[in-house]
Amino acid sequence: MEMIKRFYMGAMDRLLHPNLKDVSLAAALHALADPLRLEMIQRLSETDCLSSGAACPNDTPKSTISNHFAVLRAAGLVETTADGRERRNRLRRADFDARFPGLLDTVLANRS
Amino acid sequence: MEMIKRFYMGAMDRLLHPNLKDVSLAAALHALADPLRLEMIQRLSETDCLSSGAACPNDTPKSTISNHFAVLRAAGLVETTADGRERRNRLRRADFDARFPGLLDTVLANRS
DNA sequence: ATCTATAGTTCAATGGTTCCGAACTATGGA
DNA sequence: TCCATAGTTCGGAACCATTGAACTATAGAT
Numbered sequence: 001m002e003m004i005k006r007f008y009m010g011a012m013d014r015l016l017h018p019n020l021k022d023v024s025l026a027a028a029l030h031a032l033a034d035p036l037r038l039e040m041i042q043r044l045s046e047t048d049c050l051s052s053g054a055a056c057p058n059d060t061p062k063s064t065i066s067n068h069f070a071v072l073r074a075a076g077l078v079e080t081t082a083d084g085r086e087r088r089n090r091l092r093r094a095d096f097d098a099r100f101p102g103l104l105d106t107v108l109a110n111r112s
Numbered sequence: 113m114e115m116i117k118r119f120y121m122g123a124m125d126r127l128l129h130p131n132l133k134d135v136s137l138a139a140a141l142h143a144l145a146d147p148l149r150l151e152m153i154q155r156l157s158e159t160d161c162l163s164s165g166a167a168c169p170n171d172t173p174k175s176t177i178s179n180h181f182a183v184l185r186a187a188g189l190v191e192t193t194a195d196g197r198e199r200r201n202r203l204r205r206a207d208f209d210a211r212f213p214g215l216l217d218t219v220l221a222n223r224s
Numbered sequence: 225a226t227c228t229a230t231a232g233t234t235c236a237a238t239g240g241t242t243c244c245g246a247a248c249t250a251t252g253g254a
Numbered sequence: 255t256c257c258a259t260a261g262t263t264c265g266g267a268a269c270c271a272t273t274g275a276a277c278t279a280t281a282g283a284t
Contacts, residue, residue: 024147025150025219025222025223025224026145026146026147026150027145029141029142029144029145029219030142030145030146032141032145033138033139033141033142033144033145034138034142035136035138038137038138051260051261052260052261053259053260053261061243061244061245062244062245062260062261062262063243063244063245063246063261063262063263063264064242064243064244065261066261066262066263067242067243067244067262069261070262082250082251082261084250084251084252084260085250085251085252085259085260085261086251086259086260086261087260087261100222101218101221101222102214102218102221102222103218103219103222106213106214106215106218107137107141107215109213109214110137110212110213110214110215111137112137163231163232164231164232165230165231165232173272173273173274174231174232174233174273175232175233175234175235175272175273175274175275176271176272176273177232178232178233178234179233179271179272179273181232182233194232194279194280196231196279196280196281197230197231197232197279197280197281198230198231198232198280199231199232
């Protein structure tokens, strides 16, 4: 009878936010190179914070949302904090812009 | 004894160049989201045309080069023509800039 | 013409990544 | 305590990327 304690949420490495200096251009572009993630980023850019569910179309599977947010966090694009049973996701605009000047604006502007 | 005629090179669909209006932003970003392809694009941006081999570091496997060029062509970033036994690759700068204004410049500027 | 070297493509195998249902944790409220 | 809701984790299937080996094509030399 083994005792495996699993820590979810705040303690998980998926919730860790990298220093932007450790994010490569290729990794940043990879995070942006997906239609759903672009949609999420667009929505996040329009309000100052959104729950994970609210950042995606209604029919998006939960596990898919969770994975996409992990990618966005790893690229330094999104900061996620726990707030009750929801997550509070916000764009790390200043950090990302300082590391990749003009990139986010150009990408958002090019999303027809 | 079957006769399979294979057409290489000029006739192959990998050598086809899309109209930029059919290239999505996500596809363009995907093509840019790779360190080797960024290097290739950088090199292509510095001269007006390069053979496939000359666009990559010396130790890059031939098949890898070939695949990466196929991705760049599919994204409308590169135009390839046959020239003897070499390929003549050039950036489709004007086409790409018209479709995604500022994107290529911003990406190249952010490549430290 | 035939041979040889070179540039690139294609194929196939392997390994990695992504998607998503199912099972789970965590929190808030009846 | 029970239930509903928000999100995470796991595992398998589908998809994608990498690269050696076999191939095509062309240029140049003999």
